[in-house]
Amino acid sequence: SQTIHQWPATLVQPVGSPLSLECTVEGTSNPNLYWYRQAAGRGLQLLFYSVGIGQISSEVPQNLSASRPQDRQFILSSKKLLLSDSGFYLCACPERGGLSTGELFFGEGSRLTVL
Amino acid sequence: QKEVEQDPGPLSVPEGAIVSLNCTYSNSAFQYFMWYRQYSRKGPELLMYTYSSGNKEDGRFTAQVDKSSKYISLFIRDSQPSDSATYLCAMSAGGYQKVTFGTGTKLQVIP
Numbered sequence: 001s002q003t004i005h006q007w008p009a010t011l012v013q014p015v016g017s018p019l020s021l022e023c024t025v026e027g028t029s030n031p032n033l034y035w036y037r038q039a040a041g042r043g044l045q046l047l048f049y050s051v052g053i054g055q056i057s058s059e060v061p062q063n064l065s066a067s068r069p070q071d072r073q074f075i076l077s078s079k080k081l082l083l084s085d086s087g088f089y090l091c092a093c094p095e096r097g098g099l100s101t102g103e104l105f106f107g108e109g110s111r112l113t114v115l
Numbered sequence: 116q117k118e119v120e121q122d123p124g125p126l127s128v129p130e131g132a133i134v135s136l137n138c139t140y141s142n143s144a145f146q147y148f149m150w151y152r153q154y155s156r157k158g159p160e161l162l163m164y165t166y167s168s169g170n171k172e173d174g175r176f177t178a179q180v181d182k183s184s185k186y187i188s189l190f191i192r193d194s195q196p197s198d199s200a201t202y203l204c205a206m207s208a209g210g211y212q213k214v215t216f217g218t219g220t221k222l223q224v225i226p
Contacts, residue, residue: 004158041123044159044203044216059213090158101147101166102207102214106158 002027004107006091012113019064019078021110023091026072031093033074034104035066038088050074086114118142121204121217130226134191138204138217141185145206145215148180150189153201153219162202163189194224 003026013019025031035047046059048066056066063082067075074091089110095103121138128134136150146167151159163178165171165187171178177190187206191198204217 041218043119043121043218044205046213049213092158095161100209100211101164102205102209102212103147103149103161103164104159104205104214105161106151109156109158111156 002031002093002096002105004091004093004105006089006107006110008110009108010111012115013081014115015083016080019076019081019085019112021076021089021112023074023076023107024072025074025091025093028072028093028096030071033068034092035074035076036090036092036106038090038109039086044090048076081112081114083114086112088112116141118215119204119206119217122220123218125221125223127223127225128194130194130196130224132194132224134189134194134198134222134224136189136191136202136204136220136222138187138206139185140187140206140215142206142208142215143182143185144208144212146209147207148178148187149205149214150176150178151203151205151216153203155200159203191222194222196224196226199223 034049036044050068091107092104148165150163152162153159168182175192179188201219201221203219207214
């Protein structure tokens with residue numbers, strides 16, 4: 001079965017500081033990978049998705065960026081955090097057989113607070 | 116108008132009650148409908164998946180889709196305290212189109 005590891009689980013960062021969140025996937029090969037953000041009172045917002053190494057598509061313009069240096073590794077970064085970047089960041093991949101239907105498997109998330 | 120509307124709750128029910136959670140949507144291209152359960156400070160987990168209109172049952176959970184009304188529901192029978200969580204509806208048009216999520220309904224089942 002597939003597993004998604006995300007770290008760090010929780011972090012508190014000052015405004016203007018850099019950010020790096022990491023996601024690694026086990027139990028599947030060449031997965032589509034997604035970064036979502038969940039802010040209080042809002043639904044899951046798709047930030048980035050990747051269909052393969054080095055291939056990144058951005059859904060929402062922001063000061064965040066994503067990279068996929070390895071098949072099962074997906075990284076979310078920022079050079080300078082804003083207060084509005086606070087939220088719960090979730091990495092996801094398709095459930096087995098769910099590539100075209102939208103069934104997603106999520107990691108445990110990284111909770112970011114920007115002060 | 117949001118593509119997917121979901122009442123945020125919170126919804127508080129006694130143990131054993133039947134719970135009804137609902138979402139409406141505006142995009143008629145949606146064909147795949149999902150419900151996710153999210154416990155506090157955890158990632159969402161897929162609970163139910165339905166294709167097109169109709170019902171699907173899994174244990175105490177029943178998902179219903181009415182495409183003519185653009186309305187989906189999740190019913191929980193004999194609700195348990197362990198069902199206390201936020202429930203997110205989600206839908207997609209398939210064909211590798213992105214998934215659109217509702218904002219989630221927070222449910223509390225009181226023993």
